[in-house]
Amino acid sequence: MENSVLIRTHDLDKIYSLGLTDLKALDRITLSVARGEFVGFVGPSGSGKTTLLNIIGSLDVPTSGSAEVLGRRIESLSHKESAGLRNRHIGFIFQTFNLLPVYTVYENVEFPLLLQGMESSRRKQLVGDALEWVGLADRADSRPAQLSGGQSQRVAIARAIVKQPEIVLADEPTANLDAANSHHIMKTMAQLNEDLKTTFIFATHDEKVIGYLKRKITLVDGKIAKDETVEKTTAG
Amino acid sequence: MISFLFKGLLRDRTRSLFPLLTVLSGVVLTVFLHAWLNGSISSLIQSTAHFSTGxxxxxxxxxxxxxxxxxxxxxxxxxxxxxxxxxxxxxxxxxxxxxxxxxxxxxxxxxxxxxxxxxxxxxxxxxxxxxxxxxxxxxxxxxxxxxxxxxxxxxxxxxxxxxxxxxxxxxxxxxxxxxxxxxxxxxxxxxxxxxxxxxxxxxxxxxxxxxxxxxxxxxxxxxxxxxxxxxxxxxxxxxxxxxxxxxxxxxxxxxxxxxxxxxxxxxxxxxxxLRTESGLADYLDYVGVFSGVIIGVFVAAMSIVLWNAGLTGSLRRYGEIGIRLAVGEDKTHIYVSLLAESLMIGFIGSVLGTLVGLAVAYYGQVKGFDIGSVLKESTMMIPSLIRARITPTTFVIGFLPGLLATFLGTAISGIGIYRRQTSQLFKELES
Structure with a gap:
């Protein structure tokens, strides 16, 4: 079990300086996430979910304590090293999709592979697979503006998983979707978790997402209030 | 990767066409103004020589x-x-x-x-x-x-x-x-x-x-x-x-x-x-300094405009930069790609702007511009037909605001990529 741990934090603090006062966004967070988990940080706004997700994704560094992702200490990574970690091992899914509007669906999904310098034929195969997984192979030449919200988020999922990362981080992935699309997206991600054994970590307060989680870590005022394993999914 | 970025540049008019037009306009004005001032001063000197002093x-x-x-x-x-x-x-x-x-x-x-x-x-x-x-x-x-x-x-x-x-x-x-x-x-x-x-x-x-x-x-x-x-x-x-x-x-x-x-x-x-006769020395010095100041001020103003265009162009792209960072692109790679884009836009805009500016200046050199109506009561040896004059400097002066200012604008605004925390860019991306 110990070998399959991908993420480990220990006494992790994150403090933002707000002029004369400091805001403690994370307070002594200690947790571990194993390979293949489908876990979510849940809690109200301001509880520290996104901050924790950003640190795990090497987009931010802790003020004190440690965060280890895939054996790398986040606080000691250079810009280049953290970019490399994100490019090869971590996929991101955003609340607002954040596709590059001037590129086609295919090109958006292809982008992370281009950064890896992957050869063309391999890229083509992986992008095709990713679009098949999310059910958008027929929209490869469309531009993001031509897609619905649900389709856009599925493209974002394809972009996150195309490089077959160990970890996918999703920050409020259903916040801009209606209920039907939310369930569709969550089912897609749950299926990918099953098929590819990719670890998914969510930051959410959406009950529709929470219903799919296999592990739920509740944050309140930057502290872990509860860490529970959910025996079976109820949504769907 | 280069073709991917180039494709994006061509498709996004706010990154290519509009900055190009801004650079082009600025360079055209700079080139023409330079030729015009050159021509005006030359015309004045020539008239003074022909009719007053040799x-x-x-x-x-x-x-x-x-x-x-x-x-x-x-x-x-x-x-x-x-x-x-x-x-x-x-x-x-x-x-x-x-x-x-x-x-x-x-x-x-x-x-x-x-x-x-x-x-x-x-x-x-x-x-x-x-x-x-x-x-x-x-x-x-x-x-x-x-x-x-x-x-x-x-x-x-x-x-x-x-x-x-x-x-x-x-x-x-x-x-x-x-x-x-x-x-x-x-x-x-x-x-x-x-x-x-x-x-x-x-x-x-x-x-x-x-x-x-x-x-x-x-x-x-x-x-x-x-x-x-x-x-x-x-x-x-x-x-x-x-x-x-x-x-x-x-x-x-x-x-x-x-x-x-x-x-x-x-x-x-x-x-x-010619210089020393009839107080023309002071006048020529004055004209030389004055035209230098005008060109300098104009080039500086155009530089600020184009710098600002580069600046806003980069700031506007913080969202895109956030995505690229999140996907795993290195900050230096992003910065270099922004600079390369600005150099390309600046260079193409400067070349086109210089060509257009030279064409207008050439017209002014051949045909001239009649200012006789404002000289009706003049007793000065100023020709009523002012011609632009193209000199070797006219060919390169537009590159100063066109290339350098665009590049510097992007270079300075792009430093924000390094100075901002990655997560801050990420938040801007979400806003």
């Missing part, structure tokens, strides 16, 4: 002190010798004597009574010799509006505006009333051979041009001339060469303090250059 000119020391008054009583005498010396010693310049004079031009009616009369400023030049440099310097044949060039003694040309004012035609008689170099009254009859338009308002509305020998006779200045002008063969003013010729001539004709005390120095010849 590239160098020789006068008596006494005449030189009051040359603005046209003191023909202090004119050079025995100019044949002096002309021969000038031609022998400085053969790379074209030498031509002139007499400037003032007077009244009286137009008689059929009975010989005064029909019209007006003050005129006159110019006595070598009009009758076919090899006279004045044909080229004054561009007389092209300046003829009505009639013909004088071919006999006692024929004159008068400014077209002056002719209209006096209601005279070629073939009419005109009487010049002036004073001789010894101060007595002078009256001489001339036939108007033709009318001329030099495009200089002050000349066109008040000038009478007569052959030098006729003026010498009318003003009792046999073998005399107020001034001897020297022109460089290419009709361009070469300051260093002009200074060298002047220095050499004045050294040859220097007087000792003893001679000066004896009073002989006043009528000895002295040479001056």
């Amino acid at each position: 590239h160098v000119r020789v006068m008596t020391r006494a005449y030189a002190k009051e040359s603005g008054q046209i003191p023909n009583d202090l004119a050079l005498l025995g100019i044949d010798t002096l002309m021969a010396e000038l031609k022998a010693e400085y053969p790379d310049l074209l030498w031509t004597p002139r007499i400037k004079f003032g007077g009244l031009l009286d137009i008689p009616d059929a009975k010989g009574e005064t029909r019209a009369q007006t003050p005129v400023s006159g110019l006595g030049v070598d009009l009758l010799a076919p090899e006279s440099p004045e044909w080229r310097v004054l561009n007389i044949r092209q300046a003829i509006v009505k009639g013909r060039v004088p071919s006999h003694h006692a024929e004159v040309l008068i400014g077209e505006d002056l002719a209209e004012k006096l209601r005279v035609q070629p073939g009419d008689t005109a009487t010049l009333i002036s004073s001789t170099m010894y101060g007595s009254m002078s009256v001489a009859n001339f036939v108007i051979a033709g009318t001329v338009r030099f495009g200089i308002v002050a000349m066109d509305k008040s000038t009478v041009i007569a052959d030098l020998s006729d003026v010498q006779q009318a003003l009792d200045m046999q073998r005399g001339a107020g001034e001897i002008f020297g022109f460089f063969a290419d009709d361009l003013y070469h300051e260093e060469r002009g200074d060298a010729v002047t220095l050499d001539f004045n050294r040859r004709h220097a007087f000792s303090p003893k001679d000066t005390l004896a009073g002989d120095a006043s009528f000895s010849p002295v040479m001056g250059t």
Whole structure:
């Protein structure tokens, strides 16, 4: 079990300086996430979910304590090293999709592979697979503006998983979707978790997402209030 | 990866077309303004040289002190010798004597009574010799509006505006009333051979041009001339060469303090250059500094505009940069790609802007721009047709704001990628 741990934090603090006062966004967070988990940080706004997700994704560094992702200490990574970690091992899914509007669906999904310098034929195969997984192979030449919200988020999922990362981080992935699309997206991600054994970590307060989680870590005022394993999914 | 970024650049007009148009516009304006100022200054210098001072000119020391008054009583005498010396010693310049004079031009009616009369400023030049440099310097044949060039003694040309004012035609008689170099009254009859338009308002509305020998006779200045002008063969003013010729001539004709005390120095010849004559040195320095300041201010202003365009372009793309960072692109790679884009836009915009600017400037150089309407009452030797002038600098000056400012704008705004926390970019992405 110990070998399959991908993420480990220990006494992790994150403090933002707000002029004369400091805001403690994370307070002594200690947790571990194993390979293949489908876990979510849940809690109200301001509880520290996104901050924790950003640190795990090497987009931010802790003020004190440690965060280890895939054996790398986040606080000691250079810009280049953290970019490399994100490019090869971590996929991101955003609340607002954040596709590059001037590129086609295919090109958006292809982008992370281009950064890896992957050869063309391999890229083509992986992008095709990713679009098949999310059910958008027929929209490869469309531009993001031509897609619905649900389709856009599925493209974002394809972009996150195309490089077959160990970890996918999703920050409020259903916040801009209606209920039907939310369930569709969550089912897609749950299926990918099953098929590819990719670890998914969510930051959410959406009950529709929470219903799919296999592990739920509740944050309140930057502290872990509860860490529970959910025996079976109820949504769907 | 390069083709991927290039594809995005081409598809996103806010990243390519609009910045390109901004750079292009700025460069066009810079290039044209430079050529225009160049042309204006050159036109002014050329007109001043052709009509007022030559590239160098020789006068008596006494005449030189009051040359603005046209003191023909202090004119050079025995100019044949002096002309021969000038031609022998400085053969790379074209030498031509002139007499400037003032007077009244009286137009008689059929009975010989005064029909019209007006003050005129006159110019006595070598009009009758076919090899006279004045044909080229004054561009007389092209300046003829009505009639013909004088071919006999006692024929004159008068400014077209002056002719209209006096209601005279070629073939009419005109009487010049002036004073001789010894101060007595002078009256001489001339036939108007033709009318001329030099495009200089002050000349066109008040000038009478007569052959030098006729003026010498009318003003009792046999073998005399107020001034001897020297022109460089290419009709361009070469300051260093002009200074060298002047220095050499004045050294040859220097007087000792003893001679000066004896009073002989006043009528000895002295040479001056276009720069030093009539306070033109200060004016040229002023114009040079002023045009430099204008170009500098304009280039700086355009640089700020283009810098700002680069800045806003980069700031507007923080969202895109956030995505690229999140996907795993290195900050340095993003920064370098932004700089490469700005260089490409700046270079293409500068090249196109320079080409368009040069095309407009070339039109202005060939056709010119008529500013005669604002010079109606002018007495300055400013040509009413101002032409732009393209110089080697015109080809490169647009690159300063076009390339450098765009690049610097992006470079400075792009530093924000490093200074901001990645998560901050990420938050902006979400906002």
